[in-house]
Amino acid sequence: xxxxxxxxxxxxxxxxxxxxxxxxxxxxxxxxxxxxxxxxxxxxxxxxxxxxxxxxxxxxxxxxxxxxxxxxxxxxxxxxxxxxxxxxxxxxxxxxxxxxxxxxxxxxxxxxxxxxxxxxxxxxxxxxxxxxxxxxxxxxxxxxxxxxxxxxxxxxxxxxxxxxxxxxxxxxxxxxxxxxxxx
Amino acid sequence: xxxxxxxxxxxxxxxxxxxxxxxxxxxxxxxxxxxxxxxxxxxxxxxxxxxxxxxxxxxxxxxxxxxxxxxxxxxxxxxxxxxxxxxxxxxxxxxxxxxxxxxxxxxxxxxxxxxxxxxxxxxxxxxxxxxxxxxxxxxxxxxxxxxxxxxxxxxxxxxxxxxxxxxxxxxxxxxxxxxxxxxxxxxxxxxxxxxxxxxxxxxxxxxxxxxxxxxxxxxxxxxxxxxxxxxxxxxxxxxxxxxxxxxxxxxxxxxxxxxxxxxxxxxxxxxxxxxxxxxxxxxxxxxxxxxxxxxxxxxxxxxxxxxxxxxxxxxxxxxxxxxxxxxxxxxxxxxxxxxxxxxxxxxxxxxxxxxxxxxxxxxxxxxxxxxxxxxxxxxxxxxxxxxxxxxxxxxxxxxxxxxxxxxxxxxxxxxxxxxxxxxxxxxxxxxxxxxxxxxxxxxxxxxxxxxxxxxxxxxxxxxxxxxxxxxxxxxxxxxxxxxxxxxxxxxxxxxxxxxxxxxxxxxxxxxxxxxxxxxxxxxxxxxxxxxxxxxxxxxxxxxxxxxxxxxxxxxxxxxxxxxxxxxxxxxxxxxxxxxxxxxxxxxxxxxxxxxxxxxxxxxxxxxxxxxxxxxxxxxxxxxxxxxxxxxxxxxxxxxxxxxxxxxxxxxxxxxxxxxxxxxxxxxxxxxxxxxxxxxxxxxxxxxx
Ligand code: SF4
Ligand code: SF4
Ligand code: SF4
Ligand code: SF4
Ligand code: SF4
Numbered sequence: 001x002x003x004x005x006x007x008x009x010x011x012x013x014x015x016x017x018x019x020x021x022x023x024x025x026x027x028x029x030x031x032x033x034x035x036x037x038x039x040x041x042x043x044x045x046x047x048x049x050x051x052x053x054x055x056x057x058x059x060x061x062x063x064x065x066x067x068x069x070x071x072x073x074x075x076x077x078x079x080x081x082x083x084x085x086x087x088x089x090x091x092x093x094x095x096x097x098x099x100x101x102x103x104x105x106x107x108x109x110x111x112x113x114x115x116x117x118x119x120x121x122x123x124x125x126x127x128x129x130x131x132x133x134x135x136x137x138x139x140x141x142x143x144x145x146x147x148x149x150x151x152x153x154x155x156x157x158x159x160x161x162x163x164x165x166x167x168x169x170x171x172x173x174x175x176x177x178x179x180x181x182x183x
Numbered sequence: 184x185x186x187x188x189x190x191x192x193x194x195x196x197x198x199x200x201x202x203x204x205x206x207x208x209x210x211x212x213x214x215x216x217x218x219x220x221x222x223x224x225x226x227x228x229x230x231x232x233x234x235x236x237x238x239x240x241x242x243x244x245x246x247x248x249x250x251x252x253x254x255x256x257x258x259x260x261x262x263x264x265x266x267x268x269x270x271x272x273x274x275x276x277x278x279x280x281x282x283x284x285x286x287x288x289x290x291x292x293x294x295x296x297x298x299x300x301x302x303x304x305x306x307x308x309x310x311x312x313x314x315x316x317x318x319x320x321x322x323x324x325x326x327x328x329x330x331x332x333x334x335x336x337x338x339x340x341x342x343x344x345x346x347x348x349x350x351x352x353x354x355x356x357x358x359x360x361x362x363x364x365x366x367x368x369x370x371x372x373x374x375x376x377x378x379x380x381x382x383x384x385x386x387x388x389x390x391x392x393x394x395x396x397x398x399x400x401x402x403x404x405x406x407x408x409x410x411x412x413x414x415x416x417x418x419x420x421x422x423x424x425x426x427x428x429x430x431x432x433x434x435x436x437x438x439x440x441x442x443x444x445x446x447x448x449x450x451x452x453x454x455x456x457x458x459x460x461x462x463x464x465x466x467x468x469x470x471x472x473x474x475x476x477x478x479x480x481x482x483x484x485x486x487x488x489x490x491x492x493x494x495x496x497x498x499x500x501x502x503x504x505x506x507x508x509x510x511x512x513x514x515x516x517x518x519x520x521x522x523x524x525x526x527x528x529x530x531x532x533x534x535x536x537x538x539x540x541x542x543x544x545x546x547x548x549x550x551x552x553x554x555x556x557x558x559x560x561x562x563x564x565x566x567x568x569x570x571x572x573x574x575x576x577x578x579x580x581x582x583x584x585x586x587x588x589x590x591x592x593x594x595x596x597x598x599x600x601x602x603x604x605x606x607x608x609x610x611x612x613x614x615x616x617x618x619x620x621x622x623x624x625x626x627x628x629x630x631x632x633x634x635x636x637x638x639x640x641x642x643x644x645x646x647x648x649x650x651x652x653x654x655x656x657x658x659x660x661x662x663x664x665x666x667x668x669x670x671x672x673x674x675x676x677x678x679x680x681x682x683x684x685x686x687x688x689x690x691x692x693x694x695x696x697x698x699x700x701x702x703x704x705x706x707x708x709x710x711x712x713x714x715x716x717x718x719x720x721x722x723x724x725x726x727x728x729x730x731x732x733x734x735x736x737x738x739x740x741x742x743x744x745x746x747x748x749x750x751x752x753x754x755x756x757x758x759x760x761x762x763x764x765x766x767x768x769x770x771x772x773x774x775x776x777x778x779x780x781x782x783x784x785x786x787x788x789x790x791x792x793x794x795x796x797x798x799x800x801x802x803x804x805x806x807x808x809x810x811x812x813x814x815x816x817x818x819x820x821x822x823x824x825x826x827x828x829x830x831x832x833x834x835x836x837x838x839x840x841x842x843x844x845x846x847x848x849x850x851x852x853x854x855x856x857x858x859x860x861x862x863x864x865x866x867x868x869x870x871x
Contacts, residue, residue, distance in 0.1 A: 167286035
């Protein structure tokens with residue numbers, strides 16, 4: 001009886017210590033939920049969700065202050081992924097996702113005011129004061145934040161064209177064959 | 184029974200892989216006549232994208248005359264291949280044109296108009312047996328040779344032996360398992376010696392001990408020719424049973440060597456490298472004769488009058504080849520590039536032949552009846568029995584169909600070689616491979632988007648960190664300056680006294696007036712210059728080109744609606760205007776500093792920002808903050824603790840503002856300014 005008791009006690013102490021150690025050793029820094037939500041968001045940093053970026057929106061979702069369907073660039077798939085992650089009901093997207101675009105600066109018109117650089121959340125614009133500016137299109141997220149500040153309206157959004165490189169196979173469709181042919 | 188078959192096969196040194204199918208070969212029709220040459224077409228179209236990897240860099244210009252074999256585009260980046268002129272002629276265009284690709288999309292192409300002379304650029308072979316290996320491989324980068332079996336991977340990369348992988352065995356793929364295609368068959372029959380020379384070069388480059396050529400047993404003439412050619416070498420020719428898809432690299436390695444390569448490994452990691460026979464011939468031509476990759480053998484078959492193999496220059500339009508093969512039947516519905524199992528439909532018959540094109544099939548409803556409508560999957564697992572990679576095609580189909588991509592990936596979708604054996608046996612006629620291709624490209628696109636998102640996140644975080652750092656640096660600088668300016672402040676107070684008249688005018692008005700004055704001054708100056716006929720120094724004697732440039736710039740500016748006041752001739756005025764503006768700013772600041780002397784004037788100075796706050800909080804914040812900060816310079820520091828507790832983003836700044844103004848005995852007005860600053864600041868911060 002006493003042996004059993006002491007074994008159980010010993011086990012309890014040992015496991016308790018182990019757990020305590022593990023809790024310290026493998027402590028997770030920051031809020032893992034925010035990081036998980038942020039990983040789903042498309043990082044366009046466009047602010048269409050009403051927050052100044054994806055991370056603030058992720059924080060708001062994690063704190064229950066924002067709905068999961070406020071990010072148009074994430075599309076329907078994004079809402080579903082968030083619903084899955086958070087275990088909440090899916091909601092239709094609030095807003096319309098646009099086709100992926102990148103900004104384009106008409107370099108003949110640009111006066112080099114640097115206003116667009118200050119607006120770009122991902123530093124995708126290259127230029128210097130009074131010099132021509134240009135977009136590094138591989139870095140541009142298509143957030144459109146640079147369009148409004150430009151005083152000479154020389155920034156336009158161009159949809160990303162389909163090339164043999166980024167082309168995707170389409171979902172198989174069954175071709176409709178006229179019946180007369182088969183006879 | 185199976186065990187016995189496997190045992191006898193092992194005795195022959197052949198190892199049968201799982202699955203596989205026996206589609207009708209249909210090869211004999213195109214092997215009746217020898218390989219023929221085709222006449223030069225009127226125009227060659229050379230897509231830049233003929234290989235896996237980066238696009239090459241174009242080295243010629245439109246209008247240039249080039250010789251046969253001249254470099255048109257050189258390999259750029261690690262994985263890339265050069266492109267050479269297939270014949271002599273003139274470059275007529277570099278433009279987008281439809282390329283042979285399942286997407287039917289256009290891509291960059293070089294258009295070459297042959298001059299009919301077919302004149303070679305100077306070229307000689309190399310003494311490859313006595314040359315440094317690395318030099319040989321380096322020179323191969325300029326050969327344009329890519330895997331001719333259809334994978335089009337640049338050959339110089341496959342031949343490069345890094346320290347890690349020690350290649351001991353070369354496998355030469357001559358199985359040619361796909362129906363209809365017979366180009367490798369004919370190549371071996373007619374050019375076996377050249378192939379063997381190429382194999383010897385590859386063996387030398389990789390210092391491989393063993394070379395095995397695998398040929399399917401449905402090509403007896405090719406086998407005989409190859410066996411004859413390898414007589415005095417240590418190259419082995421192995422005959423493998425006809426079974427689709429024995430031409431897949433991993434299947435062939437298993438067939439010939441009995442070695443399975445784990446799905447997450449490359450064959451080179453096991454010391455085995457696989458090449459296509461046609462690639463070997465290209466190596467021979469390059470090293471022994473100096474000829475770059477400019478042509479290949481293409482099978483033209485199906486619904487044509489005389490199915491045959493042709494030696495075709497890259498860039499030749501498919502329609503030209505079809506005509507050479509006697510023309511197509513009237514009931515031709517479409518054209519397939521590649522074989523019927525793995526090939527794709529061409530967008531039209533005018534696309535060019537590229538390094539990857541091994542076969543063109545003219546399809547007709549008779550040859551390729553359209554598939555009956557797909558029925559639901561009955562879970563018969565015939566597809567799984569046929570799959571050479573031992574996947575579960577029915578599961579993959581289920582996941583791909585329902586867009587369950589993560590599951591599809593878990594079931595090793597990316598190990599699928601898209602051989603089509605599963606679709607071939609499916610009793611429900613489900614186009615399985617199409618689903619796999621769809622799922623694969625969706626997954627690849629999602630992965631790319633994810634990568635881009637990660638990059639964007641990183642860049643955004645870096646930017647926010649930078650802004651934060653700069654803000655702190657600025658705050659520190661301000662603090663230092665405030666300390667240093669303490670003494671000077673006494674003087675400023677005195678000076679401000681004499682400027683009392685300014686207090687009535689608002690800062691905005693003062694600024695505007697100053698700018699207007701500056702512009703007026705500049706105009707007067709310009710007029711004076713015009714009157715005296717004296718041009719600004721930089722306009723003394725402009726050259727024609729400079730004048731043209733100035734005119735251009737003026738035109739552009741006019742186009743965007745900029746006033747002439749901004750023209751380059753007025754740069755001086757611009758500078759003056761700025762100086763004037765700066766002076767105005769300083770005056771306004773002094774005016775604000777006046778708050779230290781009379782509460783009424785402070786109120787009048789504050790009223791305006793307050794009004795403005797409604798229309799433009801940012802400006803109001805800036806102005807109020809500036810005014811208050813200036814005031815703080817004029818007085819010795821004394822904190823007002825009860826005010827520093829204000830909850831706001833810019834606590835430090837506000838504390839200073841509050842303290843300064845409190846000390847200036849205009850507590851009421853100052854508190855108001857601080858409040859405006861706070862509200863303006865908050866709304867503005869939320870906007871940022
Ligand atoms: S709308 Fe979406 S992409 Fe745009 S900032 Fe908000 S979370 Fe990011
Ligand atoms: S360049 Fe313009 S559209 Fe592109 S990320 Fe920057 S601000 Fe957004
Ligand atoms: S905002 Fe417009 S004008 Fe200014 S630098 Fe950017 S592109 Fe040029
Ligand atoms: S062969 Fe066709 S019907 Fe049979 S399990 Fe596979 S997909 Fe389903
Ligand atoms: S296409 Fe893919 S799944 Fe189908 S048999 Fe071939 S390897 Fe297997």
